[in-house]
Each structure stands twice: as structure tokens, then as C-alpha cells.
Amino acid sequence: MSRIGRMPITVPAGVEVKIDGNVVTVSGAKATLTQEIHPNMMIAVENNEIHVTRPNDEKQNRALHGLTRSLINNMVVGVSEGYKKELDVVGVGYRVAKQGKDLVMNLGFSHQVTMSEIEGITIDVPGPNKIIISGPDKQKVGQFAAEVREKRPPEPYKGKGIRYVNEFVRRKEGKTGSKKK
Incomplete structure (x- = not known):
């Protein structure tokens, strides 16, 4: 069984x-x-x-x-009880804000990235570098959080990008790290 x-x-x-x-x-x-x-x-x-x-x-x-x-x-x-996913935005000049029902993100692109709330999901932005996505449907909450993270996933050299709270980003050494003199 x-x-x-x-x-x-x-x-x-x-x-x-x-x-x-x-x-x-x-x-x-x-x-x-x-x-x-x-x-x-x-x-x-x-x-x-x-x-x-x-x-x-x-x-x-x-x-x-x-x-x-x-x-x-x-x-x-x-x-x-409901479900929620928390995301951190890490990077110089990276910030998020909520305008009406839209999530507006400045992620280092030449334009702002905008995502609208979908039915059954609420977006909360308590600070310029924090996003909280909540709702009753576990699948919708997780899918929407993944779509937000996909806009700028964390990169391994500087760690910049959108990541889940408590997500570990494995850091790599740059080109200069392997030179021996």
C-alpha cells in the first residue's frame, strides 16, 4: 500500500x-x-x-x-490556510513595485517588466526587493512564482537575479580565479 x-x-x-x-x-x-x-x-x-x-x-x-x-x-x-511563496530580488538597481494589480520590475533591462495578477493569486510587495505571492491553489501559486523568477533567474557569478527565500545559489569563481603566478 x-x-x-x-x-x-x-x-x-x-x-x-x-x-x-x-x-x-x-x-x-x-x-x-x-x-x-x-x-x-x-x-x-x-x-x-x-x-x-x-x-x-x-x-x-x-x-x-x-x-x-x-x-x-x-x-x-x-x-x-492558503499557500505563499516569497521571492527576493538581488542586484544593484533591481527593484519591484506594485501598481494596481500589476507587478512592475526593474531588472537591469532597458525596459520595465510587468506581470499582472491572475485570478486566485495575490501579489504583495512589502519592500523594493521582496515579493510575496499567495493564494489557495498550490499549483497556481508555485507556477506564478516560477514565472516571476524566470524573468531574471539568479546567475552564478555575482548572484544577481530573482530567487526564492532560502534558495542557495551556487557561486562560481570568475576567469581571474584560476590564474597562477
């Missing part, structure tokens, strides 16, 4: 779970999320716990078991 798939999902107070065939809807204080799951997976709600079971031990069902449980757990956590 899948160690992850076997674990029950505890439904916190204020979160409502509806199962309609192979569509799971989770609604809470922050949002309402809907996910269509594979028809082989069986989901049961008992005593504020969600149990995911599989019909047999075929390879595809074993793979789907843990995945389905993780997707439903992410929905439950998202509607109750």
Missing part, C-alpha cells in the same frame, strides 16, 4: 467537502476549489476524515493512489 495514500486527511472546522462522482469540491474560508479525479480512485468522508482507496494493486492505480490523496490534501490546506 502507498504510505501517503493510506493516510487519512483531517478536515478542519469550517471546511466542507462534497464528492459528486469523480469531482471533489472543497470549500472553506479562503476559496472553493474543484478537482476532477481518476474514476478508479474511491473517496469516502467519515467523521471529519477523508479516506482514499484504490480497487487493486495495478501499477497505474498504485501511482494514482498517493497522487489523489495529495491533491485533495492540498485543496483542504489551501482553502483553510
Whole structure:
């Protein structure tokens, strides 16, 4: 059995779970999320716990078991607590600001880079070198953070660019570092 798939999902107070065939809807204080799951997976709600079971031990069902449980757990956590990604902007002259619903970034290009908030995502800029992306959908938050980071990923020589908080950027020595006299 899948160690992850076997674990029950505890439904916190204020979160409502509806199962309609192979569509799971989770609604809470922050949002309402809907996910269509594979028809082989069986989901049961008992005593504020969600149990995911599989019909047999075929390879595809074993793979789907843990995945389905993780997707439903992410929905439950998202509607109750939410997810957030924090990004740091490192570099001389690199800064970010929020104008309305747009994130405006000066990243050393000849132009400003602008990204708009998408539905279900909120962007917060507490300082000129910090971006906080939050929302109830874990996949959307992570994808949008990756797209922001992609605009200027950290480079290995000076470490300039957009990086996740606590991301380690492996630094390289420049051309002059290997000369011997």
C-alpha cells in the first residue's frame, strides 16, 4: 500500500467537502476549489476524515493512489490556510513595485517588466526587493512564482537575479580565479 495514500486527511472546522462522482469540491474560508479525479480512485468522508482507496494493486492505480490523496490534501490546506511563496530580488538597481494589480520590475533591462495578477493569486510587495505571492491553489501559486523568477533567474557569478527565500545559489569563481603566478 502507498504510505501517503493510506493516510487519512483531517478536515478542519469550517471546511466542507462534497464528492459528486469523480469531482471533489472543497470549500472553506479562503476559496472553493474543484478537482476532477481518476474514476478508479474511491473517496469516502467519515467523521471529519477523508479516506482514499484504490480497487487493486495495478501499477497505474498504485501511482494514482498517493497522487489523489495529495491533491485533495492540498485543496483542504489551501482553502483553510492558503499557500505563499516569497521571492527576493538581488542586484544593484533591481527593484519591484506594485501598481494596481500589476507587478512592475526593474531588472537591469532597458525596459520595465510587468506581470499582472491572475485570478486566485495575490501579489504583495512589502519592500523594493521582496515579493510575496499567495493564494489557495498550490499549483497556481508555485507556477506564478516560477514565472516571476524566470524573468531574471539568479546567475552564478555575482548572484544577481530573482530567487526564492532560502534558495542557495551556487557561486562560481570568475576567469581571474584560476590564474597562477
